[in-house]
Amino acid sequence: MPKSKAWIKERKNEYYYKKAKAENYRSRATYKLSQTINKYHFIKYGDVVVDLGAAPGGWIQAARKVAGKKGFVLGVDLKPIEPFVQPYIRTIVADITETETINQIQSFLPRKADVVLSDMSPNISGVWEVDHAKQIDLATKALETAQKILRPDGTFFVKVFEGDLMNDFVKKLKQQFEEVKLIKPKASRAQSSEMYILALGFKAPENEINFQKTATHTN
Ligand SMILES: C[S@@+](CC[C@H](N)C(=O)[O-])C[C@H]1O[C@@H](n2cnc3c(N)ncnc32)[C@H](O)[C@@H]1O
Numbered sequence: 001m002p003k004s005k006a007w008i009k010e011r012k013n014e015y016y017y018k019k020a021k022a023e024n025y026r027s028r029a030t031y032k033l034s035q036t037i038n039k040y041h042f043i044k045y046g047d048v049v050v051d052l053g054a055a056p057g058g059w060i061q062a063a064r065k066v067a068g069k070k071g072f073v074l075g076v077d078l079k080p081i082e083p084f085v086q087p088y089i090r091t092i093v094a095d096i097t098e099t100e101t102i103n104q105i106q107s108f109l110p111r112k113a114d115v116v117l118s119d120m121s122p123n124i125s126g127v128w129e130v131d132h133a134k135q136i137d138l139a140t141k142a143l144e145t146a147q148k149i150l151r152p153d154g155t156f157f158v159k160v161f162e163g164d165l166m167n168d169f170v171k172k173l174k175q176q177f178e179e180v181k182l183i184k185p186k187a188s189r190a191q192s193s194e195m196y197i198l199a200l201g202f203k204a205p206e207n208e209i210n211f212q213k214t215a216t217h218t219n
Helices: 005-012 015-022 030-040 058-067 101-108 128-149 164-176 206-218
Strands: 048-052 072-077 089-093 113-118 150-161 177-183 194-202
Touching: 015 030, 030 058, 030 194, 048 058, 048 128, 058 072, 058 089, 058 113, 072 101, 089 101, 101 128, 113 128, 128 150, 128 164, 150 164, 164 177, 164 194
Parallel strands: 048 072, 048 113, 072 089, 113 150
Antiparallel strands: 150 194, 177 194
């Protein structure tokens, strides 16, 4: 939906928008991730991080600040992301709803991911039920991707819009992760129905855990 002039003017005067410009971050969204990392410390130095719906790259900047040069950050989006100079940051143009995207992601990763992030949003139609359903669909796709690329005990951090479908999604997460928290970062507008879910301690399928144990024994 095209943004109105009033919307654009209001955004440009907004605190986090100005802060992001002043601090050279690519988006105000950067602060939603950095505030949550600062509180829950779920990205660590050396981590492999996959960021789904990463354009223009604000979350990549926040993640790489913590993961550092011993880590690796892969950003994925439908839109091209202006390249980063650091060799430990890669970006690809891909659609998470397409089945072949998972192979593309896996081909870039040095090992299983410690953290999978998703800030993916659909094009907003303005019809609340439609947007909520589309958002949960994208979050579900992000979860399916995370199931394939996360290491056992890894972390998943995902955006949703509040609504009746969210509860079922949270239930699904609770079956697959040790701990699930609902989060509204300060930088997320109070009037927006956007929420984030932090899912800690991925319960990887048995065969995956056995594979990892065997790999450690033979090393
Ligand atoms: C809110 S923006 C992400 C902002 C980003 N976290 C940042 O800090 O710069 C949401 C992104 O999700 C992407 N997206 C939506 N559907 C997608 C899909 N099916 N596959 C990949 N990316 C998608 C959009 O292209 C958009 O760039």
